[in-house]
Structure formats: C-alpha cells, structure tokens
Amino acid sequence: MFGIEHWGVDPDIMTFAKGMANGVPIGATIATPEVADSMRGNTISTFGGNPVTCTAARATIDVIEEENLVENARVMGNRLRDGLNALQAKFPVIGDVRGMGLMQGMELVGEKKQPDVESASGSWN
Numbered sequence: 001m002f003g004i005e006h007w008g009v010d011p012d013i014m015t016f017a018k019g020m021a022n023g024v025p026i027g028a029t030i031a032t033p034e035v036a037d038s039m040r041g042n043t044i045s046t047f048g049g050n051p052v053t054c055t056a057a058r059a060t061i062d063v064i065e066e067e068n069l070v071e072n073a074r075v076m077g078n079r080l081r082d083g084l085n086a087l088q089a090k091f092p093v094i095g096d097v098r099g100m101g102l103m104q105g106m107e108l109v110g111e112k113k114q115p116d117v118e119s120a121s122g123s124w125n
Helices: 033-038 051-066 069-090
Strands: 013-016 028-031 094-100 103-108
Touching (some): 051 069, 069 094, 069 103
Antiparallel strands (some): 013 028, 094 103
16 A cells, blocks of 8 residues: 555655545654654644544545555556556657556657657657
C-alpha cells in the first residue's frame, strides 16, 4: 500500500493527507514509539481527530482493501508503463520513462536528448 514497501526502509515518521479520506480534509502522522514519545503537545496533525473525517478515512481504507485497489494499481500501472514504453519506442522525442504503479512520467527531450520546450508543447505529434 505504501511506496516504502518497495525500497526496504523502515521510516521513523509517515504522514498522510486527503487521499486517505478520498479528498475529505484529514491528516495523519504515524511514528516509531521513540519519535512519537518525544513530541510535545496533544497533536501534530492539522485535521486529525475529527469524527466525520475519521469515518470518511475508515470508509476509504475499507474500499481500498475490499476492492483490492493496491493490486489494481499495480496491474494498471504495468499496463500504463507498457503503453508509455511503446510510445517511447515510436517517438524519439521521449527520453526516459520512469515511475511506479500509476505514478509514471516521461521525459520529453527532443532530437538532441536535452529538455525540449517545443516537443513538450505537442508540436511533434
């Protein structure tokens, strides 16, 4: 469910926001006990603790789990990457294709393999 799972790291702190509640204003911070215990004050979250937004977040997380959306993002991300790679093979203006899951990007470089404003404006199609 989280990008960190692909890199073998154990973060001390993770923060979450609107995506956690499908756009409803919410924020959450989780931390190791050592980090959390060192915090002073009641909260470090702007929108944390509201019962309405917490309900929205729980419902969103339930849908993500019940509908297996993490796996769907992996499958659709692979499909997107395949399509971007096919475009890269067809159009030399596309330099690098990179990303993970549905967070993908492609670099438009032009014939000189340098950033190319004209190509990015769509004049190459």
